[in-house]
Amino acid sequence: MDTLESLATQPFQSLVGKLEDRTARIGVIGLGYVGLPLVLLFSEQKFKVTGFDIDAKKIQVLSRGGSYIVRIPETEIQAAKAKGFTATSDYSHISEMDAIIICVPTPLNDHHEPDLSYIVATAQAIAPHVRAGQLIVLESTTYPGTTEEMLIPILEKNPKGLKAARGDQHGKDTFFVAFSPEREDPGNDTVARRDIPKVVGGLNPEASELCGKLYGTIFHRTVPVSTPAAAEMTKLLENIYRCVNIALVNELKLLSLRMGIDIWEVINAASTKPFGFHPFYPGPGLGGHCIPIDPFYLSWKAKEYDFHTRFIELAGEINLNMPYHVVASTAAALNRNRSSLNGSKVLVLGVAYKKDIDDLRESPALTIIELLQKEGAQVSYNDPYFEYVGRGRKYHLDMANTPLDNLEQYDAVVIVTDHSNYDYPAIVEKSKLVIDTRNATKGIRSPKIVHC
Ligand SMILES: NC(=O)c1ccc[n+]([C@@H]2O[C@H](COP(=O)([O-])OP(=O)(O)OC[C@H]3O[C@@H](n4cnc5c(N)ncnc54)[C@H](O)[C@@H]3O)[C@@H](O)[C@H]2O)c1
Numbered sequence: 001m002d003t004l005e006s007l008a009t010q011p012f013q014s015l016v017g018k019l020e021d022r023t024a025r026i027g028v029i030g031l032g033y034v035g036l037p038l039v040l041l042f043s044e045q046k047f048k049v050t051g052f053d054i055d056a057k058k059i060q061v062l063s064r065g066g067s068y069i070v071r072i073p074e075t076e077i078q079a080a081k082a083k084g085f086t087a088t089s090d091y092s093h094i095s096e097m098d099a100i101i102i103c104v105p106t107p108l109n110d111h112h113e114p115d116l117s118y119i120v121a122t123a124q125a126i127a128p129h130v131r132a133g134q135l136i137v138l139e140s141t142t143y144p145g146t147t148e149e150m151l152i153p154i155l156e157k158n159p160k161g162l163k164a165a166r167g168d169q170h171g172k173d174t175f176f177v178a179f180s181p182e183r184e185d186p187g188n189d190t191v192a193r194r195d196i197p198k199v200v201g202g203l204n205p206e207a208s209e210l211c212g213k214l215y216g217t218i219f220h221r222t223v224p225v226s227t228p229a230a231a232e233m234t235k236l237l238e239n240i241y242r243c244v245n246i247a248l249v250n251e252l253k254l255l256s257l258r259m260g261i262d263i264w265e266v267i268n269a270a271s272t273k274p275f276g277f278h279p280f281y282p283g284p285g286l287g288g289h290c291i292p293i294d295p296f297y298l299s300w301k302a303k304e305y306d307f308h309t310r311f312i313e314l315a316g317e318i319n320l321n322m323p324y325h326v327v328a329s330t331a332a333a334l335n336r337n338r339s340s341l342n343g344s345k346v347l348v349l350g351v352a353y354k355k356d357i358d359d360l361r362e363s364p365a366l367t368i369i370e371l372l373q374k375e376g377a378q379v380s381y382n383d384p385y386f387e388y389v390g391r392g393r394k395y396h397l398d399m400a401n402t403p404l405d406n407l408e409q410y411d412a413v414v415i416v417t418d419h420s421n422y423d424y425p426a427i428v429e430k431s432k433l434v435i436d437t438r439n440a441t442k443g444i445r446s447p448k449i450v451h452c
Helices: 004-020 035-044 056-063 074-082 091-096 117-129 146-155 205-216 228-259 263-270 294-303 310-336 364-374 424-430
Strands: 025-029 048-052 086-088 099-102 135-138 174-179 198-202 222-225 345-349 378-382 388-391 396-400 412-415 434-436 449-451
Touching: 004 174, 004 205, 025 035, 025 091, 035 048, 035 074, 048 091, 056 086, 091 117, 099 117, 117 146, 135 146, 135 205, 146 174, 146 228, 174 205, 174 228, 198 205, 198 228, 205 222, 222 228, 228 263, 228 294, 228 310, 294 310, 310 364, 310 412, 310 434, 345 364, 364 378, 364 396, 378 396, 412 424
Parallel strands: 025 048, 025 099, 048 086, 099 135, 135 174, 198 222, 345 378, 345 412, 412 434, 434 449
Antiparallel strands: 174 198, 388 396
């Protein structure tokens, strides 16, 4: 007969066993840039994975063994399917899962405030199907407190009256909850995904241990922290560190341009210092889902504590100004050629937010194109990763990719994203004027190049 104590430890021990022998069913909610690679990692480790997404097109593509992310080949999806991976929009399958990982978007709204609607909608969709002993992990980047203040209260409104396991109270009427931030750096092939240590913060020690065991199956190292809030703050610290340092080099670039100093040469020289310096590089503005957005999750939360996050605000101000600087520099360069931006033909090279990736989110290129158009320029773009740029949350371009021929027809070519497959010497040779925001033309000597 089961003692009270053994009943209490059963769900925990049962999940530990299932994770160890790979019989645990893993559910990943949100099959985007974060969720889909996670599906593949768990599948490689022989787990049966179910992916959940509200985007019917994504479910269709995955169900026929296709991929919608350039760097994920279809063969990897097909290999996962052969190991039992299925994709669905039907949340009733949540009850079959042993561990559920939430990777839905966390953008900012039009007032630059956190938009947690995706997390809320996901929690509401999961709640009716929560089962005792399940582990539910939030991976979406967010402000400290989201897991405990937002996610758990919704999950606890489940029809079975199950509660999140707190302190040492865990048993047959509880489920486990943790936060574990995603640390992927898209396009960075220098560190294998499984070599990036995974921070885990559970609501109680058992949740932390289960979360560590879950990710320990696909990552070489897990790093436990004491609470979900500490894990949430860890992710924000990492991104704020980048955001602030990028703003610093952006500001020093503006000064260096006035002083006639090559900031890239300076950064490379400073990088030779074996300690105390980590290089960050200037650019046309911040892009991607993380660096331009996540710091403001913390600024917003800080206000609840009468706290003003000045570094974040200042960095945001400098970084947001960079696309305007690119447009002003293009206008000034055209002016020196006795042309005006108004009426000029301008080609923007690269619209992805960084090199060699197929991600447009928050890309400074979109702002730069809109600003150039506002000044009356006839703008075209080229990007091997995007045949068409339509409408996004903050832009409406409706533009098709322009082939890279007849470069001489443009009054200016603006390098916004330095994709590796561009032939920069040829581009400089054929163009009348090149505005280089990324030091892509390093080593090429030509009066046609303007660094900005
Ligand atoms: N992309 C990155 O490199 C990266 C890195 C670190 C952290 N993050 C964070 O990870 C989270 C996810 O980012 P992403 O880049 O994968 O976003 P994404 O937009 O590529 O993918 C999110 C997916 O969630 C789906 N979705 C939205 N609401 C849903 C719901 N209610 N139920 C099921 N699916 C739903 C969307 O359809 C989409 O497929 C964000 O919080 C982001 O800040 C992203």
